[in-house]
Amino acid sequence: MAAADWGGKADHLAGERATAQFDVDGMKVAWAGSRHAVEVADRMACLVASDPVFRKDTRTMLSRKELFKDTLKKAAHAWKRTVELHLTEEEANLLRLYIDQPGYVDLHWVMFVPAIKGQGTEEQQKKWLTMAYKFQIIGTYAQTELGHGSNVQGLETTATFDPSTDEFIMHSPTLTSSKWWPGGLGKTSTHAVVYARLITEGKDYGIHGFIMQLRSLDDHSPLPGITIGDIGGKFGSGAYNSMDNGVMRLDHVRIPRDQMLMRLAQVTREGKYVHSDVPKQLLYGTMVYVRQTIVADASRALSRAVCIAVRYGAIRKQFGSKAGGPETQVLNYKTQQSRLFPFLASAYAFRFVGQWLKWLYTDVTQKLESKDFSTLPEAHACTAGLKSVTTSATADAIEECQKLCGGHGYLNSSGLPELFAVNLPACTYEGDNVVLLLQVARFLMKTVSQVASGKQPVGTTAYMGNIQHLMQCKSVVNTVEDWLNPAAIKEVFEARALRMAVNCAQNISKAPSQEEGFSELSPDLVEAAVAHVQLIIVTKFIEKLQEDILGHGVKEQLQKLCGIYALHLIHKHLGDFLSTGCVTARQGSLANERLGKLYAQVRPNAVALVDAFDYTDHYLGSALGRYDGDVYSALYKEAWKDPLNETVVPDGYQEHLRPLLKQQLKLSRL
Numbered sequence: 001m002a003a004a005d006w007g008g009k010a011d012h013l014a015g016e017r018a019t020a021q022f023d024v025d026g027m028k029v030a031w032a033g034s035r036h037a038v039e040v041a042d043r044m045a046c047l048v049a050s051d052p053v054f055r056k057d058t059r060t061m062l063s064r065k066e067l068f069k070d071t072l073k074k075a076a077h078a079w080k081r082t083v084e085l086h087l088t089e090e091e092a093n094l095l096r097l098y099i100d101q102p103g104y105v106d107l108h109w110v111m112f113v114p115a116i117k118g119q120g121t122e123e124q125q126k127k128w129l130t131m132a133y134k135f136q137i138i139g140t141y142a143q144t145e146l147g148h149g150s151n152v153q154g155l156e157t158t159a160t161f162d163p164s165t166d167e168f169i170m171h172s173p174t175l176t177s178s179k180w181w182p183g184g185l186g187k188t189s190t191h192a193v194v195y196a197r198l199i200t201e202g203k204d205y206g207i208h209g210f211i212m213q214l215r216s217l218d219d220h221s222p223l224p225g226i227t228i229g230d231i232g233g234k235f236g237s238g239a240y241n242s243m244d245n246g247v248m249r250l251d252h253v254r255i256p257r258d259q260m261l262m263r264l265a266q267v268t269r270e271g272k273y274v275h276s277d278v279p280k281q282l283l284y285g286t287m288v289y290v291r292q293t294i295v296a297d298a299s300r301a302l303s304r305a306v307c308i309a310v311r312y313g314a315i316r317k318q319f320g321s322k323a324g325g326p327e328t329q330v331l332n333y334k335t336q337q338s339r340l341f342p343f344l345a346s347a348y349a350f351r352f353v354g355q356w357l358k359w360l361y362t363d364v365t366q367k368l369e370s371k372d373f374s375t376l377p378e379a380h381a382c383t384a385g386l387k388s389v390t391t392s393a394t395a396d397a398i399e400e401c402q403k404l405c406g407g408h409g410y411l412n413s414s415g416l417p418e419l420f421a422v423n424l425p426a427c428t429y430e431g432d433n434v435v436l437l438l439q440v441a442r443f444l445m446k447t448v449s450q451v452a453s454g455k456q457p458v459g460t461t462a463y464m465g466n467i468q469h470l471m472q473c474k475s476v477v478n479t480v481e482d483w484l485n486p487a488a489i490k491e492v493f494e495a496r497a498l499r500m501a502v503n504c505a506q507n508i509s510k511a512p513s514q515e516e517g518f519s520e521l522s523p524d525l526v527e528a529a530v531a532h533v534q535l536i537i538v539t540k541f542i543e544k545l546q547e548d549i550l551g552h553g554v555k556e557q558l559q560k561l562c563g564i565y566a567l568h569l570i571h572k573h574l575g576d577f578l579s580t581g582c583v584t585a586r587q588g589s590l591a592n593e594r595l596g597k598l599y600a601q602v603r604p605n606a607v608a609l610v611d612a613f614d615y616t617d618h619y620l621g622s623a624l625g626r627y628d629g630d631v632y633s634a635l636y637k638e639a640w641k642d643p644l645n646e647t648v649v650p651d652g653y654q655e656h657l658r659p660l661l662k663q664q665l666k667l668s669r670l
């Protein structure tokens with residue numbers, strides 16, 4: 001039976017849109033960053049949605065092989081369209097984003113090219129990037145090994161210089177040194193930036209990057225000495241299984257000396273190791289760059305989940321009044337609002353902090369080019385911390401959005417299981433989130449000790465300079481309305497973050513050594529790091545509201561969302577705020593009361609607030625999140641696409657079901 005014959009007319013969202021109290025177009029600009037950004041994104045999203053090659057509605061039903069081939073097809077077609085339409089870099093990136101299928105191209109553009117740009121000399125960039133930009137070679141980033149991921153200094157692959165031939169010998173000395181995980185390595189990449197221990201003149205100089213050709217450019221077979229394959233299926237159907245994450249073993253593979261990336265350090269013809277006068281941490285520069293892009297990915301993934309849950313919540317009805325009145329939209333339940341609206345606010349908060357982080361990264365890069373390395377530690381702490389907090393919150397929120405959509409959220413056709421499976425590994429890749437928070441904590445402990453010795457901190461830690469006030473201040477909040485004051489909100493977040501950091505520093509100083517203290521206190525340090533990162537997000541949201549924001553009612557809605565973001569954190573982490581004496585129990589309950597009022601104010605705007613994300617139905621990929629709200633017809637239609645429904649009587653009936661039924665029938669007649 002076709003969906004149209006189903007009978008009942010589907011509900012729709014027009015009524016919801018009519019209650020919006022702001023200009024949705026203006027909000028689209030605030031979300032995207034500029035009118036230009038809205039326009040380009042729209043154009044690229046429509047280009048993808050209207051091209052049958054980019055269909056993805058049956059993706060979760062494909063076998064791994066079919067899915068992989070489909071990914072190759074999409075990537076090749078995307079490149080063809082990029083060339084035919086002379087797309088700019090910005091347009092091509094958006095095209096890739098809206099295709100919405102992880103694949104080798106992500107690693108090529110997001111890691112291989114940036115690694116060469118950041119660590120290659122001008123000559124090396126000219127040679128390799130020219131080929132990479134034209135897709136004459138396909139590259140990946142091969143750092144992680146079977147035995148070590150987080151501990152980069154523990155990697156085992158060796159690159160031993162042989163002066164007799166002017167070559168490096170690349171080798172995997174143990175099973176655990178097998179490269180393991182790099183995306184695109186398994187079946188696609190022709191080249192990689194491989195991280196290995198540099199050994200010359202008998203001395204181990206630690207980890208460095210090397211460009212290696214892995215496969216023949218004629219027939220794609222692995223080059224001699226290289227064993228390579230895919231590491232196997234991953235969590236979820238469809239999802240990240242489109243990516244050929246790979247394993248690679250190297251057996252004394254020789255590469256020319258000039259394939260060591262030599263911007264930060266060089267090996268001379270004679271085998272002398274020479275380090276440039278730049279910090280060795282620049283070796284980690286590609287990770288800083290990618291962590292920054294992952295924050296933007298997190299806000300996008302979160303906003304997709306929220307868009308699905310809000311639209312569906314406005315359509316779905318359960319229970320009516322006792323008098324037999326109409327059923328209630330589930331979005332009207334206060335519990336639904338208190339679970340969902342903090343995610344809506346977080347999506348906006350992460351979006352704005354991501355825009356700021358992009359600015360910070362650009363600023364640091366410009367400073368590095370003029371040999372000013374002073375802001376590198378802060379850039380590392382900000383990218384590591386924000387990557388960690390935003391991806392963890394996003395993965396949790398997508399899972400909760402599935403529950404917010406009830407049973408239908410568990411269907412692949414809701415789009416939520418795949419969204420979860422694709423974004424969950426962001427908590428691990430580019431640095432495990434806990435490991436990264438410990439990096440932030442290390443930065444905070446250094447800053448606290450500098451403040452103690454009279455140095456004035458700058459940037460995102462400038463608040464620590466206000467230590468006299470923040471260590472003893474009491475929140476001025478006395479009424480529910482006082483929690484509308486951004487200065488009052490900022491003060492309690494600053495006081496909480498500083499007091500948690502100072503507590504940790506004091507406790508570490510009581511330990512026999514700094515190292516032991518850091519290890520013992522690491523759970524508290526992680527919480528202090530989270531408090532600092534949440535302060536950054538709240539602060540950047542407040543600063544965003546000080547900008548010129550055009551459009552009727554747009555700023556007012558953002559103020560409400562900013563309030564929700566901050567106050568829901570106070571509610572969630574009330575233990576921190578109380579134990580550090582930043583707020584009293586009464587102020588905590590006033591914050592909660594304010595939160596309830598903000599939810600009620602956001603409710604009539606909820607659907608319009610997710611419309612402002614400006615996602616096409618193709619990109620959302622959800623029967624529940626459709627723009628027109630025709631949810632039930634869509635679910636019904638999607639069900640029939642399942643391969644199980646290709647036949648009325650299932651395969652296996654003759655072999656397994658019929659004999660069983662017959663036998664049981666026979667037994668019952670005995």
Ligand SMILES: CCCCC/C=C\C/C=C\C/C=C\C/C=C\C/C=C/C(=O)SCCNC(=O)CCNC(=O)[C@H](O)C(C)(C)COP(=O)(O)OP(=O)(O)OC[C@H]1O[C@@H](n2cnc3c(N)ncnc32)[C@H](O)[C@@H]1OP(=O)(O)O
Pocket residue numbers: 096097100101102106107110141143144149150151152153183281282284285287288290293294297376377380422428429430431432435439442
């Ligand atoms: C269906 C839709 C899908 C659509 C998708 C569409 C688009 C996708 C687009 C993008 C997706 C993005 C990517 C693709 C997906 C996945 C790719 C994944 C790739 C990877 O995972 S690559 C491997 C990443 N690996 C890691 O991150 C390892 C983590 N470990 C580390 O970073 C480090 O080892 C460590 C934990 C930081 C420790 O370093 P180490 O040197 O051993 O020790 P320390 O003593 O702690 O540090 C020394 C010193 O250095 C400072 N430091 C550390 N890191 C950095 C840095 N990055 N930058 C600057 N400084 C750094 C540290 O602070 C210390 O400084 P001191 O002053 O204190 O000495």
Ligand SMILES: Cc1cc2nc3c(=O)[nH]c(=O)nc-3n(C[C@H](O)[C@H](O)[C@H](O)COP(=O)(O)OP(=O)(O)OC[C@H]3O[C@@H](n4cnc5c(N)ncnc54)[C@H](O)[C@@H]3O)c2cc1C
Pocket residue numbers: 107141142143144147148149150151180181182183240245425428429430431432433434435438
């Ligand atoms: C989907 C996906 C794609 C990837 N793509 C790539 C790629 O393209 N290229 C590449 O090189 N790598 C890639 N990786 C690898 C990724 O970077 C690593 O998995 C990541 O850095 C984490 O390292 P690990 O797996 O060794 O985790 P481990 O470090 O083994 O972590 C295991 C547990 O130990 C904890 N832990 C570890 N160290 C500490 C510590 N010091 N203190 C406290 N707790 C600690 C962690 O918090 C975690 O809970 C990918 C991974 C995934 C999942």
